[in-house]
Amino acid sequence: MFRFIFAASFLLPDNDEEIHNMVKIGIFYGGSQKGSTYKAAESMVNHFGKDKTALHNVNEATREDLEKYDYLILGTSAWGIGEMHQDWERFIDVLVEASIDQKKIALFGLGDQIEYPESFVDGMGTVFCRLPFKENVVGFWPTKGYSFYFSTAEKDGNFVGLALDEDSQPELTGERIAKWVAQLKAEFKLN
Numbered sequence: 685m686f687r688f689i690f691a692a693s694f695l696l697p698d699n700d701e702e703i704h705n706m707v708k709i710g711i712f713y714g715g716s717q718k719g720s721t722y723k724a725a726e727s728m729v730n731h732f733g734k735d736k737t738a739l740h741n742v743n744e745a746t747r748e749d750l751e752k753y754d755y756l757i758l759g760t761s762a763w764g765i766g767e768m769h770q771d772w773e774r775f776i777d778v779l780v781e782a783s784i785d786q787k788k789i790a791l792f793g794l795g796d797q798i799e800y801p802e803s804f805v806d807g808m809g810t811v812f813c814r815l816p817f818k819e820n821v822v823g824f825w826p827t828k829g830y831s832f833y834f835s836t837a838e839k840d841g842n843f844v845g846l847a848l849d850e851d852s853q854p855e856l857t858g859e860r861i862a863k864w865v866a867q868l869k870a871e872f873k874l875n
């Protein structure tokens with residue numbers, strides 16, 4: 685028995701760096717304290733698996749955090765009239781300066797299509813707009829099933845990432861996240 689445990693211990697990661705190297709996806713979210721954006725991000729971690737995914741609040745995240753993953757998922761809610769969450773106002777400059785040109789990137793945005801139909805999920809639109817390497821973006825999502833007049837996050841008939849509406853379509857959030865994560869696993873080539 686002792687010999688088995690001793691042998692098996694060689695198969696396990698034995699330091700933080702090795703454990704970290706298994707985590708390939710960084711989810712960076714900015715939204716209200718423990719709000720809808722955070723909850724969506726947490727649900728994505730569960731779908732991908734905690735061993736593969738790490739969660740970062742953009743309020744505390746650094747350039748080094750962005751640079752250590754192969755895949756980045758960036759989420760913001762929309763505030764003001766069509767603005768990113770305020771925590772993203774600082775972090776967007778960090779993102780633009782970071783060396784992330786080799787990474788696949790996916791976006792998600794929270795919004796409210798009933799109260800803000802002319803700026804629906806515009807925070808996500810701004811993050812996309814500021815990304816220097818748009819060709820690396822995956823995870824585009826159909827606009828079918830939403831009702832709004834205008835969104836800066838719409839491009840060629842799709843959203844530039846997953847649009848979630850916890851205010852007027854909360855019943856669809858779980859299903860949308862599950863489907864989008866399955867899509868990302870294929871686009872990230874994780875299957």
Ligand SMILES: Cc1cc2nc3c(=O)[nH]c(=O)nc-3n(C[C@H](O)[C@H](O)[C@H](O)COP(=O)(O)O)c2cc1C
Binds near residue numbers: 722769794804850
């Ligand atoms: C003051 C205020 C402004 C908002 N502006 C927008 C907006 O322009 N577009 C939009 O789609 N949603 C807007 N929303 C809705 C939020 O994005 C939505 O409630 C979101 O789920 C909040 O997520 P959070 O709690 O993680 O920050 C706004 C909400 C508030 C309270």
